Amino acid sequence: MARSNFAIKRQPGFATIAIFCFALLYLPIATLVVFAFNAGRSVAIWEGFSLRWFQQAWNNDLVLEASIRSVQIASTAAIIATVAATMAAIATTRTKPYRGLTAKYAFINQPLMIPEIVTAVALLIVFSRIKVATGYSGLGYLIAAHTAFCIPFAYLPIRARLESMDLTLETAAADLYATPWKAFTRITLPLLWPGIIAGLMLAFVISLDDVVITEFVKSGGQDTLPTYMLGQLRRVVTPEMNAISTVFLLISILIVTLFFFISRRRT
């Protein structure tokens, strides 16, 4: 009788610790957002509601320029990375093992395995030489660096999608004399689309968030929003930083939520 009420999954104190963790995870972020709306200059003492810091950030040309640059780099890098990752994913799934397949996996996932700071100084060394040799110091370096570390992030959801896809439809297309290209554009691509979009969004967020590699690769006057913020943190912090962070957070959360729903959709 009593036995039927015995909760076998319960462990004493676990739920309390879990709720405590969730609260701790969100407390700093919530504080950050709340003080973005502070009327005073403090990030700890509330002096009334105001939107002045959002207005100030909006009128700050450096912030605006850095934001535009961030989006430029992230969208270019994410698109190139997703195209390359899609091709690579098709080349590495649904096949008998062949020579070099394992090496390909390792190669594609390499950016995930090396500490960011190491990649950052490696790129600093190589790109500084190329900058001197060619005289070119545009955004190309940042785009190349971002594309490389975005590829594994775009690759993972696309590959997962490919592996869970039904092979019979493509076989059917081939049976009906569709050319490989036609079978790809009419069957594979439409089925793969959610994976590609998920990969693209993941790559975009990863690029948008990057601080370390950008900090080492950028030339003068090429701050992205995160490196601009890193530079500002050395000074006295006003709620303007909170306002910028709040908008940034909102955009990230929006993209991640979309990603969550797209990648959960099953065929």
Next chain:
Amino acid sequence: MTTAAEIAARAEREDIRKRWLLSTPALVIIFLAGIGPLLVVVLYSFLTPGPYGDVKWEFSTDAWIGVFLQRDMFDDTLGIADAHLSIFLRSVRLSFATTILTLIFGFPTAYFIATRPERTQALWLFVITIPFWTNLLIRTFAVQEVIRNEGILNNALIWLGITSTPIQILYTDWAIGIGMVYVYLPLMVLPLYASMEKLDFRLVEAGYDLYATRFQVLRRIIIPLVKPGIIAGSILVFIPSLGAYVTPRVLGGGRQMMLGNLIELQFGAGRNWPLGAALALTLTVIVTVALLFYVRYAAQSEQRHG
């Protein structure tokens, strides 16, 4: 005359050729902006520092010696590089502490999520993933605002009467530790959840039938079964902690350095690129060893459990 076997073999060769062609763009990009530059770092670690940064093209092993040893200024003898050693030790110590603390907090959290009804599990997972995908710098900055002397943590401690003057947390090892636990906690929870989700609770029930206490069930049944998740989570937290750059820079304030900051220093004010290269490679080796250890462990446990 071509036999069916030959046609099949040719088709397979053709297929593999196409697969190499398709993967070329990704491989080339990663080589140019990843593996290639890493090889240049190896080269640089064996050169002589230039007077204004960069390198002179003269072979030297000084950088590698300099990772662990330093020449005495007066009698030119070699001794242990105390400054480097203390930064190495701090990095390892802080990374271990971060791993243990995220495990202590993350284990119950993952268990809590895994034992929710199926419908709400996804929601809880989403709640833990959101901070993980938001900007690391912003999360670190949020921690900084909370723990600074005039931040809400100190205000709360003063209000509660625990202390009368603010406690200096920011710019200490404590700040870096708190920050890393905060930013890397999701990396511990996610793999733990993945292995707890597969937990067979009939085994737990069997334990209770045999009069085990809750603690015995946890220690003898649950923890051994989710060990792969514990290992995966620990590796996933330990590796980025060891290479952390942003968190110690923002929360350690340049006074409390970790390996990542020591490497940066050599490329900036230190003007010793070869030493920076050697330090970066040392970090890479440590991380690779940790990864290989994990890969081997994962392969073994897969063999055991099928």
